[in-house]
Amino acid sequence: MSGIIGSAFRRAYRELITDRTAQAPFWILVGFLPTFITARYIVKSSPDVYLNVRGVHVHHFTYGIFVLAISGFLSIAWPQHRMHWWLAVLYGLGLALSFDEFGMWLRLTANYNLGLSADVMFGLLTFLIVAVYFTGLIRRVFKYLPQGWHREVKHELADKARSLRASGHDKRR
Numbered sequence: 001m002s003g004i005i006g007s008a009f010r011r012a013y014r015e016l017i018t019d020r021t022a023q024a025p026f027w028i029l030v031g032f033l034p035t036f037i038t039a040r041y042i043v044k045s046s047p048d049v050y051l052n053v054r055g056v057h058v059h060h061f062t063y064g065i066f067v068l069a070i071s072g073f074l075s076i077a078w079p080q081h082r083m084h085w086w087l088a089v090l091y092g093l094g095l096a097l098s099f100d101e102f103g104m105w106l107r108l109t110a111n112y113n114l115g116l117s118a119d120v121m122f123g124l125l126t127f128l129i130v131a132v133y134f135t136g137l138i139r140r141v142f143k144y145l146p147q148g149w150h151r152e153v154k155h156e157l158a159d160k161a162r163s164l165r166a167s168g169h170d171k172r173r
Helices: 002-016 018-022 024-045 060-077 084-099 102-107 115-133 135-144 149-167
Strands: 051-053 056-058
Touching: 024 084, 024 115, 060 084, 060 102, 084 115, 102 115, 115 135
Parallel strands: none
Antiparallel strands: 051 056
């Protein structure tokens, strides 16, 4: 019995983890998740740890922007490099550092605890997890949809909108 369960876990691990290591989104997630957790931990537990240059607090989104610029340049300059997964990890690291303070650079305020930053980070994390683990499933679903399915959906939605307007339930009035 335990041999069957062990075999099932090994196959699941191979399908979910090992086979995904060839994909850039997996490596972006590998760089993103630990960086996000570490940045949040340091900001919460040790808010006094930061680089101070001539009285200017250098926030970690600045490091993230530099890392994104470097990884972007290297990806463009050497697109066929055999170690592209390192660039994906580097990109994930820069993404986490930059977007961890999204609310700060969007609103130009020094407030770390903006809910907007947390929302964006969890949105990015969700997107990366979906990109890594559900891309194959999504591709298979689209593969089995009939040709022109999107036109049928569009017509169905238009018909429903017309019937709502005709019945007086349209909220745009």
